[in-house]
Amino acid sequence: MHARYLDLHAVQHHPPSCLNRDNHNLPKMLTIGNAERAVVSAQNQRRNHRLDIEADLGEASARTRELPPRVAGRLREADWPVDLAHFAAGQIARSAIPKGLDTNPKEDHRTQAMLLVAADGIVDDLAAVCTRNRPALEKGLAQLLAARDSSNGTKRTAPKPPPALLPTEEVAACLSRRTATISLFGRMLAGLSDAEVTSAVQTAPAFTTHTSDLQPDFFIAVEDWPAQGDRGSAHLDTAFLTTGAFYRFTTVNLTDLARNLDGNHGDIQHLISLFIRTFIMTVPPAKKTSTAPHTVPDLVAYAVRDRRPVSYAGAFEQPVQAAPRGGYLTPTYQVLDTHAGTLSQLIGTTHRIGHGYATAQPQDAQHLGTRHGDFDTLITAAVTDTTAPTQAPA
Numbered sequence: 001m002h003a004r005y006l007d008l009h010a011v012q013h014h015p016p017s018c019l020n021r022d023n024h025n026l027p028k029m030l031t032i033g034n035a036e037r038a039v040v041s042a043q044n045q046r047r048n049h050r051l052d053i054e055a056d057l058g059e060a061s062a063r064t065r066e067l068p069p070r071v072a073g074r075l076r077e078a079d080w081p082v083d084l085a086h087f088a089a090g091q092i093a094r095s096a097i098p099k100g101l102d103t104n105p106k107e108d109h110r111t112q113a114m115l116l117v118a119a120d121g122i123v124d125d126l127a128a129v130c131t132r133n134r135p136a137l138e139k140g141l142a143q144l145l146a147a148r149d150s151s152n153g154t155k156r157t158a159p160k161p162p163p164a165l166l167p168t169e170e171v172a173a174c175l176s177r178r179t180a181t182i183s184l185f186g187r188m189l190a191g192l193s194d195a196e197v198t199s200a201v202q203t204a205p206a207f208t209t210h211t212s213d214l215q216p217d218f219f220i221a222v223e224d225w226p227a228q229g230d231r232g233s234a235h236l237d238t239a240f241l242t243t244g245a246f247y248r249f250t251t252v253n254l255t256d257l258a259r260n261l262d263g264n265h266g267d268i269q270h271l272i273s274l275f276i277r278t279f280i281m282t283v284p285p286a287k288k289t290s291t292a293p294h295t296v297p298d299l300v301a302y303a304v305r306d307r308r309p310v311s312y313a314g315a316f317e318q319p320v321q322a323a324p325r326g327g328y329l330t331p332t333y334q335v336l337d338t339h340a341g342t343l344s345q346l347i348g349t350t351h352r353i354g355h356g357y358a359t360a361q362p363q364d365a366q367h368l369g370t371r372h373g374d375f376d377t378l379i380t381a382a383v384t385d386t387t388a389p390t391q392a393p394a
Contacts, residue, residue, distance in 0.1 A: 003255035004353070005309040006272065006386055008279050010248040010297040011332050016215060016241040017293035019284040020044045027214060027242045030207065033317040038212040038242035042203040044284055045248070049201075050181045052278045053271075061179045062119040067126070068092045069108035074127040087141045088130040095166035096175055097191035116187045118177040129170050136165045180271050183260035184252075200257035201250060201275070202309070208244035209316040209332045215241050241291065245298070245328040247316055247336070250279060251309035254386055269383050276302070276379045298329045299336070300378060301357035301368045304385040310347070315339030333361050341367030354385030 020028045020040040028039045054060050072089035076082060090109040093101040103109035130137060176195040178187075186199025216238050223234035252275065254268075261267050280300050283293060303310065315338070320331050344352075344367060355369030358378040364371055372378040 002307045003253050005305050006252040006254055007303045007309050008250050009301040009312055011245055011299040012297040013245050013295055013329055014243060014293045016243045017291040018241055018287045021286060026240050032207055033319055035211040035319040037207040038244055040206040040284055042205050046185060046203050048282050048284055049278050050185055052282050053181050053274050056274055057180055059179050060119040061116060061181055063114050063116045065111045065114050067115055069110055070123045071126045072108045074123050075130060084141055088137050091166050092126055092171060095164040095168050095171045099191055117175055118179045122174050125174050129166055133166050140165045184271060197260055198256050200253045200260060203250045206246045206248040209247050210244060210320045210328050212242050212244040217241050245332045249311045249313060272386060273379055273383050276382055280375055299333055299359040302382040303355035304353040306351040306390055310343060312336055312339050337365040337367050353388045356381050
């Protein structure tokens with residue numbers, strides 16, 4: 001069976017801001033179509049979408065390396081000896097998968113790889129697993145210490161760590177729990193197949209539809225209590241900002257999402273609705289206190305398709321030119337509409353189940369489907385189209 005996809009497109013103007021920074025603390029930039037564009041990475045978008053959806057649902061996940069140290073801390077709060085709590089933390093990682101997870105023993109067995117877990121209750125539950133198996137942990141720690149003592153500082157090979165002492169199925173069950181966002185964005189944990197979830201969401205880097213240069217912003221921090229003779233400037237520096245009309249694209253594999261949610265129709269539709277609203281309204285929070293880039297999209301469009309998604313990014317391979325009186329939103333809207341029509345002519349519409357858009361532009365689009373007067377109506381229409389029957393081939 002071929003998959004079904006929900007494609008989401010947005011055009012959004014951001015005023016001078018730094019939505020996503022690189023390793024030099026500058027706005028991220030990429031060359032597209034031989035022109036410099038401001039960019040917001042897919043990872044940045046996905047994290048902020050995940051956090052916003054979790055806030056709406058009141059259901060947290062955590063991407064972390066700190067799970068064993070958190071468990072060790074919880075055991076120490078329960079008056080476990082420090083060395084036994086530390087050993088138990090290592091056993092959480094050792095017992096998680098057949099070969100164990102690599103950890104840093106000097107940091108309470110902080111895992112080398114990041115884990116994405118259902119956060120609510122997992123630390124308490126893993127601490128409870130340790131408590132039920134405390135005799136085995138005490139025995140394992142004693143054997144490890146005895147082996148170390150017997151080496152007596154010689155150059156003999158260091159003793160091997162003890163085998164997994166916690167029930168692997170119980171530890172794995174804790175790590176394998178899912179939240180709605182894990183079902184949406186997926187998870188990979190090598191060696192623990194039950195915990196792996198195929199991501200239903202594919203996200204493209206957002207980029208300006210036109211050339212966008214770094215803009216220097218020189219600023220001064222004023223000393224409120226200047227010493228005699230001071231001129232009042234305690235700090236001065238230059239920040240760099242970008243501005244422009246960004247094109248964003250993401251697609252949801254509805255077939256994979258239904259599989260991840262065990263076909264629960266109500267959960268699927270609710271999560272799709274939340275995701276669309278989050279896609280529309282979420283703004284990356286970087287430097288928000290000094291730039292407040294809290295605009296809303298000028299255009300949001302969707303298409304429900306069978307077989308494969310279709311991005312409209314190719315519309316902007318050649319950078320958009322500003323309108324005669326300035327501004328990029330209107331020409332971006334026009335270029336996007338034209339490109340959507342060109343693609344429809346090239347690939348046909350047999351596998352397009354439905355499409356529509358909402359925009360602040362006064363003129364109607366010709367190739368983006370039904371125009372909706374607001375985002376709420378658009379979301380309702382998109383969710384309805386996700387369950388429409390497949391069209392019979394012409």
